[in-house]
Amino acid sequence: xxxxxAHDILAKYLxxxxxxxxxxxxYAVLDEVMRTQGHFDAEGLYYRLITNGVKVSRATVxxxxxxxxxxxxxxxxxxxxxxxxxxxSYGRPHHHHxxxxxxxxxxxxxxxxxxxxxxxxxxxxxFTPQSxxxxxxxxxxxxxxxx
Amino acid sequence: xxxxxAHDILAKYLxxxxxxxxxxxxYAVLDEVMRTQGHFDAEGLYYRLITNGVKVSRATVxxxxxxxxxxxxxxxxxxxxxxxxxxxSYGRPHHHHxxxxxxxxxxxxxxxxxxxxxxxxxxxxxFTPQSxxxxxxxxxxxxxxxx
DNA sequence: CTCGGTGCAAATGCTTTGCAATGTC
DNA sequence: GACATTGCAAAGCATTTGCACCGAG
Numbered sequence: 573x574x575x576x577x578a579h580d581i582l583a584k585y586l587x588x589x590x591x592x593x594x595x596x597x598x599y600a601v602l603d604e605v606m607r608t609q610g611h612f613d614a615e616g617l618y619y620r621l622i623t624n625g626v627k628v629s630r631a632t633v634x635x636x637x638x639x640x641x642x643x644x645x646x647x648x649x650x651x652x653x654x655x656x657x658x659x660x661s662y663g664r665p666h667h668h669h670x671x672x673x674x675x676x677x678x679x680x681x682x683x684x685x686x687x688x689x690x691x692x693x694x695x696x697x698x699f700t701p702q703s704x705x706x707x708x709x710x711x712x713x714x715x716x717x718x719x
Numbered sequence: 720x721x722x723x724x725a726h727d728i729l730a731k732y733l734x735x736x737x738x739x740x741x742x743x744x745x746y747a748v749l750d751e752v753m754r755t756q757g758h759f760d761a762e763g764l765y766y767r768l769i770t771n772g773v774k775v776s777r778a779t780v781x782x783x784x785x786x787x788x789x790x791x792x793x794x795x796x797x798x799x800x801x802x803x804x805x806x807x808s809y810g811r812p813h814h815h816h817x818x819x820x821x822x823x824x825x826x827x828x829x830x831x832x833x834x835x836x837x838x839x840x841x842x843x844x845x846f847t848p849q850s851x852x853x854x855x856x857x858x859x860x861x862x863x864x865x866x
Numbered sequence: 867c868t869c870g871g872t873g874c875a876a877a878t879g880c881t882t883t884g885c886a887a888t889g890t891c
Numbered sequence: 892g893a894c895a896t897t898g899c900a901a902a903g904c905a906t907t908t909g910c911a912c913c914g915a916g
Contacts, residue, residue, distance in 0.1 A: 593890050593895055614880080629898045634881065650797045654906095655880060670846045679844055686836055690855060693833070697826055698860035699817045706853045708837060713845035740870055740915055761905080776873045781906065801881095802905060 575606040578645055578662050585643035592639075600626045601636040605646060611657045611678060649705060651678070668706035674715035681706070722753040725792055725809050732790035739786075747773045748783040752793060758804045758825060796852060798825070815853035821862035828853070 582602055586592040604621050605612075618633045637658055640646035647661040651671050666687065670679040686706065694701045729749055733739045751768050752759075765780045784805055787793035794808040798818055813834065817826040833853065841848045 591891095591895065595890075595896065597897070627898090631882075631899080632897060635896080670841065670844060670848075672846075673849065679846060681840055681844070683836075683840055686840070689830075689833055689836060690853070693828055693830055694817065694855060694857070697817060697828070698863070699819075699826060699855070699857055700859075700863055701817075701855045701857040702820065703857075704853065704855040706837070706851065708841060708846070708848050708851040710841070710846055710848040710850075712847075716845070716847055738870065742871060742915075744872070774873090777905095778874080778907075779872060782871080 574663060575603060578602060578606050581643055581645060581662065582640070585639075597628050597632050598636050598639065600628060601633060602640060602645065605637075605640065605658075605660050606662070608660060611649070611659045613655045613657055615655070617658070647703075649707075651707065668708075670708045670710065670712070672712035672715055673709055674711055677712050677714075679712060721810060722750060725749060725753050728790055728792060728809065729787070732786075744775050744779050745783050745786065747775060748780060749787060749792065752784075752787065752805075752807050753809070755807060758796070758806045760802045760804055762802070764805075794850075796854075798854065815855075817855045817857065817859070819859035819862055820856055821858055824859050824861075826859060 579599065579602065582598065583594060586594050586598075600621065601617070604617055604624070604626070608617070608620075614630070614633055614637060617637075618628070618630050621628050621633070637646060637648070641648055645660070645662045646658050649657045649659070649669070651657055651669070665682050668681040668683075668686065670681060671677075672679070690704060691701065726746065726749065729745065730741060733741050733745075747768065748764070751764055751771070751773070755764070755767075761777070761780055761784060764784075765775070765777050768775050768780065784793060784795070788795055792807070792809045793805050796804045796806070796816070798804055798816070812829050815828040815830070815833065817828060818824075819826070837851060838848065
């Protein structure tokens, strides 16, 4: 998707943050992220980069993912035990997740009322929200039918 | 708190689950959990057990925490990067978390409307919910003032 | 007496780190 | 040229596992 706009955001972020440098690796990782639909993990992204002939190290992938998080281009989640999952967040509305415990499928949820209610509850507690996740674990309709 | 009732729940669960056995270690871990206020991690619980003269291994602590999760006595969360956090869930309403990124404080949130809205959204997607967490990351009022 | 559970230490798997080499600014 | 960033392999860390021993049923 609009990869160029994402480049701009990263460029602006790097410049505004003093000593941070624009390296080929960082843009390569960003491109791969923008090419990716849905959720992915660090290892998978690394594998796809290598397979596409991009020379990066795992360390750089992890570093860059953190960087991209900081400029709001990527979100990070921890649904299951072992590994962190990421997703492209540029150009996508804020949303939440229904996670099927049977098949691991993730259904996304966008809801204005939920956002509003959350904000309301935060101000009741004088809490200034920055980011949030709603994670509902359960069974999706497909798996439900199988049983 | 009502540790005896919790014992009963565990006993019932063990019996109903065929081959599972009631060991001293399991009850010792449960007792320590019931004695704990707020959130804790596996290592901390292990440490407190050892310090109190209870002989258990880390492996058993992890095992038992999973067991207690399965009978609904304990909930598990993954707020931060590294380690899982647990909390006693027996005798407590379902609630959510506002997590302060400055001081790490966790504010609990109980709200009926939020629960209802969640359930509504699930049925729209024909999703059968089992458990859920809402995690809002931000700044608490105390840290807000400091800035 | 059986077989599920425990303890230990070693293994696992994701993620980070230390340091020399590299490439941006 | 200075120094932030990279790559590599090794280290870290929370959690799990394999196996011999133990003890609940």
